[in-house]
Amino acid sequence: MxxxxxxxxxxxxxxxxxxxxxxxxxxxxxxxxxxxxxxxxxxxxxxxxxxxxxxxxxDRLVDIDQNLQIVPGLATDWAYGDEGKTLTLNLRQGVLFHDGETFDANAVKFNIDRALTLPGSLRKSEISSIESVEVTAPYTVVFHLKSPDAALLSQLTDRAGTMLAPQATAKGNVTAHPVCSxxxxxxxxxxxxxxxxxxxxxxxxxxxxxxxxxxxxxxxxxxxxxxxxxxxxxxxxxxxxxxxxxxxxxxxxxxxxxxxGLGYMGLTYNIANGSVSPDNPFAKDARVREAFSLALDRDAINQVVFEGQYTPSNQAFSPVSPYHVNLPVAGRDVEKAKALLAAAGIKTPLNVDILVPNNPTSLQVGQVIQAMASEAGFNVNLQMTEFATLLDRQQQGNYQISMSGWSGRADPDGSIYSFASTKGNLNDGRYSNAQIDQWLLDARQNSNSDQRKALYTKVVTQLQTDMPIAYLYFEPxxxxxxxxxxxxxxxxxxxxxxxxxxxxx
The missing domain is CATH 3.40.190.10 (Periplasmic binding protein-like II)
Structure with a gap:
C-alpha cells in the first residue's frame, strides 16, 4: 500500500x-x-x-533570528515610551504590496485595527493590550497601549504582525486570494x-x-x-x-x-465550550481530567512512537525557552487515576471520544493512549479527523477531548495566554480561573524576566491541578x-x- x-x-x-x-x-x-x-x-x-x-x-512587522531575538522586518526600529504604554515603530520605505499598493503607516493601522475588530479574529487576545493605533508620519506609527505589554513585539513576529494590502483586503476574499508584500x-x-x-x-x-x-x-x-x-x-x-x-x-x-522546537502536543479537554453535555465528567470535575493524564506514560509514548527523539511534557514552555519551568513530569500512576475516578463518583469503564489528526503518527500516539487509558478505566474511541476540520470542531466545541498542538512562540505569552486566559481566543475548552487570568496579565505587563518567570511558574503549577490541557510532549x-x-x-x-x-x- x-x-x-x-x-x-x-x-x-x-x-x-x-x-x-x-x-x-x-x-x-x-x-x-x-x-x-x-x-x-x-x-x-x-x-x-x-x-x-x-x-x-x-512580510511581518518584525521577525526572530535563530536565537529567538527580535530583528527588523517591515519595521526597521522601535521604541517604548510613556512607561511602556506606547510603542513607536519606524517603517521600511519603498515596500509594495503584490497589487502595487504602497506599504506605509496607514497600512499598519488598517491591519492592526482589522486584527482587533474582525469577527472571528484569533489575534484579538494576542494584541489585546493595543488600545489605538496612531499614524504620526507617513512611515511612523504609534501603538497606544492599555497597559505595558512585554510580549507585544514577539506577537508581531507572527500572524498578528502580518501585513495585508488594505485595498485588496477590503474589497476581496482574503481566504481565497490573500495579497501581502x-x-x-x-x-x-x-x-x-x-x-x-x-x-x-x-x-x-x-x-x-x-x-x-x-x-x-x-x-x-x-x-x-x-x-x-x-x-x-x-x-x-x-x-x-x-x-x-x-x-x-x-x-x-x-x-x-x-x-x-518551541512547540508541544497536548490533549485539550472540553470544559465549557458549545453544547457540552451537562453530565460530561471532564467538564464537571478536574479530578477526572487529572486521572486521564495520570493514566498515560509519556516516556513510553516517546520511546514507542518517537524512538526517544521527543521530550515528555507537562507545560507549554519548551526546554529551549528561558521560561521553562523545572517541574518534574508526573509518572504514570494507574492506581491513583482509579482512585481519582472513584472519588469523583465515576463508574468505569468511562466512554471517551478523542479527536485525532488523520496521519499515521498521530494515530499511533492515539492508539498508545487508548491502550494505556483502558487500564485505568477509560474506554477510548479515536475519531480520526482531517487537521483543519479537527481545529474547526475544537473551536466550535464539538468534541470531548482533542489531540492538537501548538508550534510555540519565542515569548512565553504566545504559548499560554490565548489558551489559558478566560478571554483567550484559542481557549477552545473554555477553561476559566480568575487567578490564572491575573497571573497571565501580570506577566504580560511585566518587563522583568525574573518576575515574569516567577509568575509563569505559578501558572504552570496551578495548571497541574486544573488540567485544562494534558501536555504530552515537546516536538523537535x-x-x-x-x-x-x-x-x-x-x-x-x-x-x-x-x-x-x-x-x-
Whole structure:
C-alpha cells in the first residue's frame, strides 16, 4: 500500500507541475507539509502549516533570528515610551504590496485595527493590550497601549504582525486570494493538493530569494513525504518522522536538519465550550481530567512512537525557552487515576471520544493512549479527523477531548495566554480561573524576566491541578531535504525561511 501511495503522490506532483505550465528554465522549490493549511487569512488562521505559506508570502512587522531575538522586518526600529504604554515603530520605505499598493503607516493601522475588530479574529487576545493605533508620519506609527505589554513585539513576529494590502483586503476574499508584500505572491490553491506562489519581482529584498515558484504540497503521511523526497518529487519537507531519521542520514542524496522546537502536543479537554453535555465528567470535575493524564506514560509514548527523539511534557514552555519551568513530569500512576475516578463518583469503564489528526503518527500516539487509558478505566474511541476540520470542531466545541498542538512562540505569552486566559481566543475548552487570568496579565505587563518567570511558574503549577490541557510532549523540528538545497537554516519556531535558499545543479 505504501508504494502505491508513493507512486500516486509522485505522479500527482509531476502532473501538477506540468499542468501549471512550469518551463524547464524556471526555478521551482517543492515543499512537503504534514497537513493542508486552513484559511489563508492571517487574522483567522490557526494551523502551523499555514504559517509556512505566510512566511513565504507575507512580510511581518518584525521577525526572530535563530536565537529567538527580535530583528527588523517591515519595521526597521522601535521604541517604548510613556512607561511602556506606547510603542513607536519606524517603517521600511519603498515596500509594495503584490497589487502595487504602497506599504506605509496607514497600512499598519488598517491591519492592526482589522486584527482587533474582525469577527472571528484569533489575534484579538494576542494584541489585546493595543488600545489605538496612531499614524504620526507617513512611515511612523504609534501603538497606544492599555497597559505595558512585554510580549507585544514577539506577537508581531507572527500572524498578528502580518501585513495585508488594505485595498485588496477590503474589497476581496482574503481566504481565497490573500495579497501581502512578501517575496512570493499567491497564484492558486487546490484544497488538500497544493498551494502555488510565484516570485514578486518588485519585492524590496528580492535578491535574497532565488526561486521563480514555490509549491507547497500537503501530504499527511510522513513516510509518503519521505518517499517523495527520496524520489526527487519534493525538495524539502518538514516533519520527518523520528523513525525515518536514520533513513535520511543513510541516503547520500539527502540531508537532515534538526532543531529543538518551541512547540508541544497536548490533549485539550472540553470544559465549557458549545453544547457540552451537562453530565460530561471532564467538564464537571478536574479530578477526572487529572486521572486521564495520570493514566498515560509519556516516556513510553516517546520511546514507542518517537524512538526517544521527543521530550515528555507537562507545560507549554519548551526546554529551549528561558521560561521553562523545572517541574518534574508526573509518572504514570494507574492506581491513583482509579482512585481519582472513584472519588469523583465515576463508574468505569468511562466512554471517551478523542479527536485525532488523520496521519499515521498521530494515530499511533492515539492508539498508545487508548491502550494505556483502558487500564485505568477509560474506554477510548479515536475519531480520526482531517487537521483543519479537527481545529474547526475544537473551536466550535464539538468534541470531548482533542489531540492538537501548538508550534510555540519565542515569548512565553504566545504559548499560554490565548489558551489559558478566560478571554483567550484559542481557549477552545473554555477553561476559566480568575487567578490564572491575573497571573497571565501580570506577566504580560511585566518587563522583568525574573518576575515574569516567577509568575509563569505559578501558572504552570496551578495548571497541574486544573488540567485544562494534558501536555504530552515537546516536538523537535526535523527537516529532510535534497542535498542540492543549499542555504537552509532551521529555526526553533519550525518555519522554513527561503531567504538565501537555492538549488544547485
Amino acid at each position: 505504501k508504494s502505491r501511495q508513493t507512486l500516486t503522490t509522485s505522479l500527482a506532483g509531476l502532473m501538477l507541475l506540468a499542468a501549471s505550465g512550469y518551463a524547464q528554465s524556471e526555478s521551482v522549490i517543492r515543499i512537503g507539509l504534514g497537513a493542508d493549511p486552513d484559511m489563508l487569512d492571517p487574522h483567522t488562521a490557526r494551523t502551523y502549516y499555514g504559517r509556512f505559506v505566510f512566511s513565504a508570502m507575507c 512578501g517575496p512570493y505572491e499567491f497564484v492558486s490553491r487546490v484544497q488538500q493538493d497544493r498551494i502555488i506562489l510565484k516570485r514578486f519581482d518588485k519585492y524590496w529584498n528580492k535578491d535574497a530569494y532565488h526561486f521563480d515558484k514555490v509549491v507547497f504540497l500537503p501530504i499527511p503521511d510522513a513516510s509518503v513525504r519521505l518517499a517523495n523526497l527520496r524520489a526527487g518529487d519534493l525538495d524539502i519537507t518538514e516533519g520527518i518522522a523520528a523513525s525515518d531519521i536514520k533513513t535520511v542520514q543513510a541516503d547520500s542524496k539527502l540531508a537532515l536538519a534538526k532543531v529543538t 523540528r526535523i527537516f529532510g531535504m535534497n542535498k542540492m538545497v543549499t542555504g537552509f537554516q532551521a529555526y526553533p519556531d519550525g518555519l522554513i525561511r527561503l531567504s538565501g535558499v537555492s538549488l544547485t545543479q
